[in-house]
Amino acid sequence: MYLLIERIPLDPSRGSCVHTENCFVPISEIIAVEETEFNKKQRNIGRWQKMAKLHAFTVHYVKKARNHRWRCSAATFWCVDEHLCNQWTQALKELLEMQKSRPKQLLVYINPFGGKRQGKRIYEQKVAPLFSLASISTDVVVTEHANHAKDNLFEVNIYKYDGVVCVGGDGMFSEVMHGLIGRMQKDSGIDQNNPKASLVQCNIRIGIIPAGSTDCICYSTVGISDPVTSALHIIVGDCQPLDVSSVHHNDTFLKYSVSLLGYGFYGDILKDSEKKRWMGPMRYDYSGFKTFLSHHYYEGTIAYQPAKHTHGSPRDKVSCRTGCYICKQSEKQLAEQNKEHGLKKEEGEEEWKVIKGKFLAINAVNMSCACPRSPKGLSPAAHLADGSADLILVRKCSRFDFLRYLVRHTNQDDQFDFPFVDVYRVKCFQFTSKLSEDNESNVMDVGKKRFGQFCRDHPACCCNIVNSTWNCDGETLDSSAIEVRVHCQLMKLFARGIEEDCKDEAGHSQSSIEQLL
Ligand SMILES: CCCCCCCCCCCCC/C=C/[C@@H](O)[C@H](CO)NC(=O)CCCCCCCCCCCCCCC
Ligand SMILES: Nc1ncnc2c1ncn2[C@@H]1O[C@H](COP(=O)(O)OP(=O)(O)OP(=O)(O)O)[C@@H](O)[C@H]1O
Ligand SMILES: [Ca+2]
Numbered sequence: 477m478y479l480l481i482e483r484i485p486l487d488p489s490r491g492s493c494v495h496t497e498n499c500f501v502p503i504s505e506i507i508a509v510e511e512t513e514f515n516k517k518q519r520n521i522g523r524w525q526k527m528a529k530l531h532a533f534t535v536h537y538v539k540k541a542r543n544h545r546w547r548c549s550a551a552t553f554w555c556v557d558e559h560l561c562n563q564w565t566q567a568l569k570e571l572l573e574m575q576k577s578r579p580k581q582l583l584v585y586i587n588p589f590g591g592k593r594q595g596k597r598i599y600e601q602k603v604a605p606l607f608s609l610a611s612i613s614t615d616v617v618v619t620e621h622a623n624h625a626k627d628n629l630f631e632v633n634i635y636k637y638d639g640v641v642c643v644g645g646d647g648m649f650s651e652v653m654h655g656l657i658g659r660m661q662k663d664s665g666i667d668q669n670n671p672k673a674s675l676v677q678c679n680i681r682i683g684i685i686p687a688g689s690t691d692c693i694c695y696s697t698v699g700i701s702d703p704v705t706s707a708l709h710i711i712v713g714d715c716q717p718l719d720v721s722s723v724h725h726n727d728t729f730l731k732y733s734v735s736l737l738g739y740g741f742y743g744d745i746l747k748d749s750e751k752k753r754w755m756g757p758m759r760y761d762y763s764g765f766k767t768f769l770s771h772h773y774y775e776g777t778i779a780y781q782p783a784k785h786t787h788g789s790p791r792d793k794v795s796c797r798t799g800c801y802i803c804k805q806s807e808k809q810l811a812e813q814n815k816e817h818g819l820k821k822e823e824g825e826e827e828w829k830v831i832k833g834k835f836l837a838i839n840a841v842n843m844s845c846a847c848p849r850s851p852k853g854l855s856p857a858a859h860l861a862d863g864s865a866d867l868i869l870v871r872k873c874s875r876f877d878f879l880r881y882l883v884r885h886t887n888q889d890d891q892f893d894f895p896f897v898d899v900y901r902v903k904c905f906q907f908t909s910k911l912s913e914d915n916e917s918n919v920m921d922v923g924k925k926r927f928g929q930f931c932r933d934h935p936a937c938c939c940n941i942v943n944s945t946w947n948c949d950g951e952t953l954d955s956s957a958i959e960v961r962v963h964c965q966l967m968k969l970f971a972r973g974i975e976e977d978c979k980d981e982a983g984h985s986q987s988s989i990e991q992l993l
Pocket of ligand 1: 646689691735745761765845847849883947951
């Protein structure tokens with residue numbers, strides 16, 4: 477159902493709409509309806525103001541601008557008939573009440589130190605006024621230390637909230653996600669340390685107000701990193717399921733990941749950049765340049781199970797968009813699996829593929845990992861909710877070739893069209909570094925370990941006997957040997973995926989308007 481906002485009065489004797497443009501607004505994208513004190517000075521309404529007392533109401537609605545940006549717009553309607561005005565206000569409010577997916581109560585965590593340290597200001601100035609306009613009540617926690625939000629989520633009554641909002645970057649999102657998923661497993665008696673455990677889905681949605689350095693998860697799920705746009709997606713009650721990978725080492729749970737699990741290049745950047753937090757978002761450019769020059773490669777073995785259940789491929793030319801068919805298929809399969817519980821084919825029965833080699837980077841991505849630095853992301857055709865990850869292996873190559881590969885993160889060319897880059901769509905994988913394999917087989921070989929440390933300290937040396945670090949959504953992991961498994965649609969966001977490019981500013985093609993008329 478749509479509300480048509482028109483400038484031209486339909487019936488001049490009854491009333492009009494004070495607005496500068498015509499557009500259709502789906503009821504689901506109305507933010508709020510308010511009775512309005514009509515201010516005669518605001519508009520030149522000519523002879524109407526002399527005739528009688530005017531009654532008015534204002535509709536606040538989502539206006540879609542370019543590049544997936546959403547803004548809050550308003551149209552004030554007035555008429556001389558008070559009863560008619562009340563009828564309209566009431567009818568619209570009732571329609572809004574029927575939007576059951578909208579949150580009424582939210583728990584908000586703000587990291588005051590993320591990104592450019594603007595989290596608190598962004599929330600107070602841009603987001604809180606919109607939540608209050610939409611009559612959403614909030615409990616706000618400004619974090620005082622790392623893991624504050626995560627620990628708090630194990631203590632509070634999360635079930636009284638319709639969603640949890642994090643104001644910060646990918647690291648802050650990761651904290652909230654760990655808190656929520658961890659809490660769900662704890663409450664359901666699931667042991668997170670069991671890598672084969674069927675995890676319980678988390679139905680409490682997370683909203684991300686971007687205020688970090690990379691904001692990759694927000695950008696990849698909304699199409700833009702913009703606090704007002706994200707706040708509006710929360711208000712209208714959008715829902716986007718998301719795949720989550722669990723990462724284990726020797727039957728010990730390490731972390732969950734939704735964006736990038738990167739070993740080699742992205743692990744080394746992160747490790748170096750942690751020491752430069754004071755530089756803010758610039759630290760990644762500094763450490764990126766340094767890591768590029770060091771050109772370390774790492775030897776190891778990867779074993780993976782291909783994701784046969786999903787129809788897509790990482791080399792597809794189409795990307796995951798709002799209402800994605802491939803993600804819908806995975807959702808259906810998941811529902812069937814849950815119904816037939818027990819008949820599910822065990823992972824152990826399926827074939828593992830093994831690859832050994834020397835790698836500059838091993839990147840496993842659950843989503844495209846698009847962000848302002850790389851608008852298409854590391855795997856442009858990856859899906860948000862298909863139950864698979866794209867495993868990208870960048871083998872040892874020259875600095876020049878690696879630079880060509882990196883440049884393709886930023887332009888339209890195919891990143892996988894290089895002889896030294898391989899990509900696989902997988903549902904699980906394991907990695908062991910050559911160094912840890914060697915150490916396991918020869919525990920006496922301490923000299924190699926020491927030499928490894930020596931080489932790490934000398935960036936000009938490209939030798940291959942040091943371990944890199946795993947970058948797990950922007951946090952380092954302590955183990956290089958890991959076991960990863962994708963959990964299809966384990967959690968949900970207040971988002972709708974990236975919308976197809978709109979033909980006009982209002983987001984409707986001419987034909988859809990004609991159909992409505
Ligand atoms: C020549 C230009 C090449 C530009 C290449 C730009 C690639 C950018 C790719 C970004 C991918 C982000 C993936 C998301 C990861 C997040 O879960 C995580 C948490 O926020 N962020 C990072 O780990 C933060 C990762 C930040 C990575 C920044 C990389 C900057 C690389 C600079 C290389 C310079 C080479 C220059 C040679 C002359
Ligand atoms: N009050 C706090 N003091 C110190 N650290 C905090 C606080 N609150 C949260 N953190 C931690 O700060 C880390 C980084 O936060 P955040 O993700 O918001 O910013 P960022 O690192 O600049 O952005 P990005 O993750 O997008 O690169 C998180 O891992 C989180 O655990
Ligand atoms: Ca996926």
